[in-house]
Amino acid sequence: MNRSMTKMIDVARHAGVSLKTVSRVLNNEPHVQLALREKVKEAVRELGYVPSASARSLRSNRTYSIHLFSHSLRSNFVNSVQFGALHTCQVAGYRMVVTMLDQAKTVGIKELRAWFETLVNSGKPDGVILVPPMSNDPEISKVMSEMNIPVIRIGPNDIEDGGGTVTIDDHAAAVEATQHLLELGHRRIAFVRGKEDQDSTHVRFRGFSEALEEAGVSVDPDLVLPGLFDFESGLAAGDRLLSYPKDKRPSAVFAANDHMAAGVLVAAHKAGVQVPDDLSIIGFDDSEIAETMWPALTTVRQPLYEFGSVAMEMLIQNSGKNTRIEGERKVLPYALVWRQSTGPFQG
Amino acid sequence: MNRSMTKMIDVARHAGVSLKTVSRVLNNEPHVQLALREKVKEAVRELGYVPSASARSLRSNRTYSIHLFSHSLRSNFVNSVQFGALHTCQVAGYRMVVTMLDQAKTVGIKELRAWFETLVNSGKPDGVILVPPMSNDPEISKVMSEMNIPVIRIGPNDIEDGGGTVTIDDHAAAVEATQHLLELGHRRIAFVRGKEDQDSTHVRFRGFSEALEEAGVSVDPDLVLPGLFDFESGLAAGDRLLSYPKDKRPSAVFAANDHMAAGVLVAAHKAGVQVPDDLSIIGFDDSEIAETMWPALTTVRQPLYEFGSVAMEMLIQNSGKNTRIEGERKVLPYALVWRQSTGPFQG
DNA sequence: GGACGCATTGACAACGTGGTACAATGTGAG
DNA sequence: CTCACATTGTACCACGTTGTCAATGCGTCC
Known part of the structure; x- marks a missing residue:
């Protein structure tokens, strides 16, 4: 020392x-x-x-640190975002603090505010990155904006609220994924939804429905199953779909993320259903898991690393100026990644 | 504000x-x-x-923050440790800062020292957690100890160096995993090594060899393959093993972690080899991936969450007192998790 | 040539806490 | 009654930086 x-x-x-x-x-x-x-x-x-960081921040009320808020670190999504954010953060000489928001503590807006105030007083971050599902929570955004902390939200599709946003065009991506299945000749296509509090769930489903309708295929409610974005719910959905009598079964499944798609894939394995010959499966995200499954998952690649990296860049650019980041919205490109889990419909 | x-x-x-x-x-x-x-x-x-965190740390030279150093966040191991550490950290009212050590910048001890000094001056952490492979690097530990920063290293098997340690008994775990395969009747057992700069690679291999020898089985050098702890190297190892003529093939594979085991499993799928009937596979770690594969991987569970949580606890307990954490060593329990990727030897 | 504006530089206070030194009180024991 | 000791308060400095404001220098315009 x-x-x-x-x-x-x-x-x-x-x-x-x-x-x-x-x-x-x-x-x-x-x-x-x-x-x-x-x-x-x-x-x-x-x-x-x-x-000295402490002297600096004591005097100037800046901390040269950015907080990443999440509910859990144990998802590929959050993880990749974190990775991108951290990289950019360190290059700029900032520190990145990871903060987990305990859901139990943030049930009401009052608790939420108290919690944030603690956080802020003890060292006000120069910026905050919110990942789903928090990026969808209007109360969180509201509290942050009251406290005058710049926020970048990752993934939400609404344009309304304060702060900046980094996303892909979820709707277009879902349309493209669905069209991929349609072009392969599939007509009975199932959809596994994600968590209902995340608006990407709804937007992706809307894209799915619209693509079907445009192709003259109506959405069969029996083929739309709930999910929680995790492996288990995907497995459950897969089991359910494969328990249908042969003529009721789908020939393809679109899961709202890769973990659920992996669950469907394992359900198929267990049931002795060949993928992609008897069942095509497409996921969403391009998680690591997509490549380590067999067959490897066709999916829509979200630029997760770039989400984090771009969000961090926006915050650091903004930092110093005391302007709030209002309504800045970056839409990054997605890409359909065609691997082995989807194939032509086998009449 | x-x-x-x-x-x-x-x-x-x-x-x-x-x-x-x-x-x-x-x-x-x-x-x-x-x-x-x-x-x-x-x-x-x-x-x-x-x-006010800044006033406090300016005055008292404590930052109430713990740094987690890693090379990359993109591994299940680091991720789970991080999760455990963060949980404990927040409960205690500390902040957790994630820092990625750029390998390019830390080639020599001189660069390493310069890099750390920057870090330290700008806000000296109250403690540091090192995950593999950094927990094996004697230079890093040395620099930290020179700077009088308490360190907990996760995973290393050597006892020598300064700082505290949190591990499992890698040797005993490897012995037990190997015995599991032996008890199932396997004799031709392959081993996929991990990165050579991590001593768990060597310790696990030693456990494997000793268990074999004790059972009167000699180690066949053709069945010992290199690996990098990632999916691709596991896949390559699997391809290699399955390219052997039938009588040279192993009936079981012990991979030094789950990602590589997953690679071997996919190689088996590709080659049309049934798991576990034609080939048993056992991994190490109990990553998330172990449960999402089909068939689900038998593996040795490392208490990764607890690694992080216990390490953080040790640091926070120590924080305030200015004593260094010397040679404190916690060995946590591991557990063999028997799932579907291992089965009896089919003559 | 003097007044003025502007760019440059410096002296000093202030941020909120922790530490030191000591005074002022209360309380119980000898 | 006196002394020892625990409790509480007063007063001030230090931590290392940034913000405020004044001082200086220099050229320009009347």
Whole structure:
């Protein structure tokens, strides 16, 4: 600790300037001549000076840290986003703090506010990234905006609320996935929904329905099953679908994410149903799991890493200026990834 | 920001005591009567006071934050550890900062030291958790100990170096996994190694070899394949093993982790080899993937969540006292999880 | 040439907490 | 009654940075 504690005043003395001048150089403030700037920067290099984060944030009310809020880290989605965010974060010299929002503690908006206030006082983040399902929660966004904390929400389809957004076009992606199955000749296509509190569930289902209708195929309610975005609910949905009599069974399944698609795939294996010959399966996300299944899952790739990375970039760009990020909305490209779990309809 | 900025002096006025008394109560110092203590605590509650993290850490050189260092977040292992650590961390009112160590930047010990100094000066963590492969790197541990930062290393089998350790008994676990296969009647058993810079690779292989030898079976070098702890290397190993002529093939495979076991399983599927009838496969870790494969993987469960949780607990307990955590070593229980990928040897 | 504007630089206070030093009180024991 | 000791308060400094404001230098315009 001791040896390495170079302070700003040391840099100032070393460069033969005042404390304030060093501060100006480090913060890229104007009113310092170029020659002096260089001299200071060299002194910083020579001494290996690093500003003290605590002193800085005490004085300036900035923490140089971005919080990632999630319910759980144990999903591929959150994980990939986190990875992208962290990468960008570190390059910019910020810290990334991971915070888990305990659902029990945030039942009401009052508890939510109290919880956030604790968080904020103890070290107000320069920005916050919200992943689903929190990115859909209007109360959370409201509280954050009241506290004047810039927020980027990942994944939501609504445009309304405050803060920035990073998404794909869920609707178009669902349409394209469905058309993929239609083009392969499938007509009886099942859909496994995700969690109902996430609007991508609804948007994807709407895309699915509309694509079917456009192709002159009506949606069979028996082929629309509930799901929770996890493996188990996919497995349950698969078991259910395969328990139907042969003529009632679907020839293809569109699951709202890869974990559920994996569940359907395992259900098929258990039932001795060949994939893709007897049943085509398409997922959504392009999780790691999609590639490690057999057969590998056809899916819609969401740029999860980029979600995190872009969100972080937006926050860091914004940080410093005290403007709130209002309604900025980035829509990133998705891509259909055709692997082995989908194939032509076998009359 | 404004409204919520309650300071210590506000609490003092509200409770009708002096600033110093509040400070004493909050820091659990002696010399305050119980009644007064309660009064202060109530004032804290009423005002929703939260100490300013930056002021606190500026003054006391503690940050109330723990860093988790990893190379990548994209592995089930790191992820689960992170989850456990975060949970415990938040309960204790600490922050968890995730830091990715760029391998390019840490090639030499000099760069490593410079990198850490930046990190430390900008906000010295109260503790650091190292996951593999960093927990095996003696240079990292050395640098941390020079900087007087408490470290908990997760997973290493060596006892030597400074800092605390949280592990399972890798050797015993590998022996047990191998015995499981032996008891099922298998004699030609392959082993897929992990990364060579992680000592669990070596310890697990030693356990495997010793169990075989004890059973009077010698290790066939052709059945020991390299691996990188990832799906692809497992797939390659599986392809290789199944390309052997029938009488040279193993009847069982022990992969040093689940991702590689999943690769072997997919290789079997591709080759039309039935699991477990024609080939038994056992993994290691009990990753999420183990349960989502078909057939579900038999594996050795490592208590990953607990690794993180226990490591965090040790750090937080230690935090405040300035003693370093020396040689504390917690060995947590593992468990053989028998699922569907292993079965009796079919003559 | 003097007044003025503007860019540059510096001196000093302030952020909210923890620590030190000591005074002022209350309380019980010898 | 006195002394020892625990409790509580007062007062101030320190942590390392940024913000405020004044001082300086320099060129420009009347």
